[in-house]
Amino acid sequence: MGKRGTREYTFWTAGLAAVIVAALFPVLWLLMLSLKTPDTIGDGRFIPEKFTLENYTSLFDGGFDSPLLRPLINSVAIALIATTIAIVLASFTAYAIARLDFPGRRAILGGALAIAMFPPISTVGPLFDMWRTLGIYDTYLGLIIPYLTFALPLAIYTLVAFFREIPWELEQAAQVDGATPFQAFTKVIAPLAAPGMFTAAILVFIFCWNDFVFAISLTSTDSSRTVPAAIAFFTGESQFTAPTGNIAAAAILVTIPIIVFVLIFQRRIVAGLTSGAVKG
Amino acid sequence: MAVNVPAPQEQAVVRTGGLSERARAERKLGWMLSAPAVAAMLLVTAYPIGYAFVLSLQKKDLRFPDESGFVGLDNYGAVLSSDLWWSSLFNTAFIAVVSVVIELVIGMALAMIMHRAIFGRGAVRTSVLVPYGIVTVVAAFAWFYAFDPGSGFVNGLPFVDDDKAWFGERWSAMAVIIAAEVWKTTPFMALLLLAGLTTIDETLYEAAKVDGATWWQRFTKITLPLMKPAILVALLFRTLDAFRVFDSIFVMTRGSQDTESISIVGYNQLISRLNLGLGSAVSVLIFLVVFAIAAFFVRGLGTRTPGEA
Numbered sequence: 001m002g003k004r005g006t007r008e009y010t011f012w013t014a015g016l017a018a019v020i021v022a023a024l025f026p027v028l029w030l031l032m033l034s035l036k037t038p039d040t041i042g043d044g045r046f047i048p049e050k051f052t053l054e055n056y057t058s059l060f061d062g063g064f065d066s067p068l069l070r071p072l073i074n075s076v077a078i079a080l081i082a083t084t085i086a087i088v089l090a091s092f093t094a095y096a097i098a099r100l101d102f103p104g105r106r107a108i109l110g111g112a113l114a115i116a117m118f119p120p121i122s123t124v125g126p127l128f129d130m131w132r133t134l135g136i137y138d139t140y141l142g143l144i145i146p147y148l149t150f151a152l153p154l155a156i157y158t159l160v161a162f163f164r165e166i167p168w169e170l171e172q173a174a175q176v177d178g179a180t181p182f183q184a185f186t187k188v189i190a191p192l193a194a195p196g197m198f199t200a201a202i203l204v205f206i207f208c209w210n211d212f213v214f215a216i217s218l219t220s221t222d223s224s225r226t227v228p229a230a231i232a233f234f235t236g237e238s239q240f241t242a243p244t245g246n247i248a249a250a251a252i253l254v255t256i257p258i259i260v261f262v263l264i265f266q267r268r269i270v271a272g273l274t275s276g277a278v279k280g
Numbered sequence: 281m282a283v284n285v286p287a288p289q290e291q292a293v294v295r296t297g298g299l300s301e302r303a304r305a306e307r308k309l310g311w312m313l314s315a316p317a318v319a320a321m322l323l324v325t326a327y328p329i330g331y332a333f334v335l336s337l338q339k340k341d342l343r344f345p346d347e348s349g350f351v352g353l354d355n356y357g358a359v360l361s362s363d364l365w366w367s368s369l370f371n372t373a374f375i376a377v378v379s380v381v382i383e384l385v386i387g388m389a390l391a392m393i394m395h396r397a398i399f400g401r402g403a404v405r406t407s408v409l410v411p412y413g414i415v416t417v418v419a420a421f422a423w424f425y426a427f428d429p430g431s432g433f434v435n436g437l438p439f440v441d442d443d444k445a446w447f448g449e450r451w452s453a454m455a456v457i458i459a460a461e462v463w464k465t466t467p468f469m470a471l472l473l474l475a476g477l478t479t480i481d482e483t484l485y486e487a488a489k490v491d492g493a494t495w496w497q498r499f500t501k502i503t504l505p506l507m508k509p510a511i512l513v514a515l516l517f518r519t520l521d522a523f524r525v526f527d528s529i530f531v532m533t534r535g536s537q538d539t540e541s542i543s544i545v546g547y548n549q550l551i552s553r554l555n556l557g558l559g560s561a562v563s564v565l566i567f568l569v570v571f572a573i574a575a576f577f578v579r580g581l582g583t584r585t586p587g588e589a
Contacts, residue, residue: 012398019393029422044436097310100307100309102309117516120524121547121566122566123329125546126331129331129335149325150324210416212416213543232417244431251418270409
């Protein structure tokens, strides 16, 4: 027993260690790369010989004309606005689907699923042409609209799964006890629905934060370009220097918010990712 | 009351009579609440794909605006007779199939580790969420710099050629692209599979153990058959997602060395060359390919998509 226990323990320790290293090593490698000086960036060492924050500070040299400040503001603003609108619209729809009986419910869910599978590149050309005609090419709105569309299915599925679990009878029970419909909603239903909405919001935010196809196709300047697109177009200080250190530093900066989210809200993220797929 | 909505068949029976005032009001509210989201979803998918079809029948190149005009199916002929389209379609399918197969195997192993681990479950879950959450472009750069001879460490490893140019040759470039994709998306696969794994009744395994089934028999006779629906959904989502591969290729090779995916070809025609006619034909063809794959999974393999429960 004791021997078997030790063997099993060793087996699991090795397995878990392998998983954790495989998951985190590429990020750590990028972090170390971002801390290297230009002359040691090509040395192939994991731990930098000399540490420097130069790669980070130079990203913000020049304020709004700096390589990263505007894109960072754009990324945060566009993702937040798109997430807020998506969650509001999706909660209306998800409430209707989870609670009301009306023809077309299944068609909406089916349509949302179809859109979740839709190839974004197929809409890039027409949107490019339409946005230029409408004058919203290279604006926040031009990115918010497609993000909203492609985030809605994710939000609707997550919210429907959560809303179906809410004991809605409590609303009537509260009204029987003398609460007004408004009180019943704000004091009873809203607190129960909030965790689901928050989960959906995190998933949608990660989705918007991650987009690259729309960000490089529907923008042309830093006035609305988001960080992933900006990083891809970084240039070195001269024609002969590669912007490796700056790209690594910017990449680490956009990764930090996601890692913070993941650490704080991991249970919710896992529940949200799997709720729609399993319970249906 | 409406928490457990009856199955549609039952509703159909009930609905044969006239609708009550209340039911009609409920319908109307349902439609009103759904309308904004439905409109937003159609605005950026149905309308553009229709518009893409219209554009694809025209000669429309923004660099030569005077030469515009209706050309019928010429653009499709041009795309379908080009080597570029077929080699990019092959690349996309190759990347999708290889990465999804690897992800399924590793994802299954990860799901079982997370399900059965006697300790450290939380640590594993936290760490696998990092690749899931990371921006694809960032993941692509991390892998690119690791393999790039100018900054990477891979060429310094034992058994690796010291001056191997990974991105100078088609298959080594594809290998790194696939590795980055697998690293980034295996966690998603593992979480979907884990959710399926937790629905399996533990007593089945106990009974099989009593009957003397080996670990492998329990896996193939209990786990796999019962997880088939979860596996098919995970495969459907990941295959379609892998078919969109764009970010990693754009960052690592920009499509050089014959590593273009169909999305890269579409982007190059539409945005880099501003050839909206030809690019739209590519867009419509990509849409049809994705549609065919989804139809194959749903009709051919009987994948039960979420929401059908």
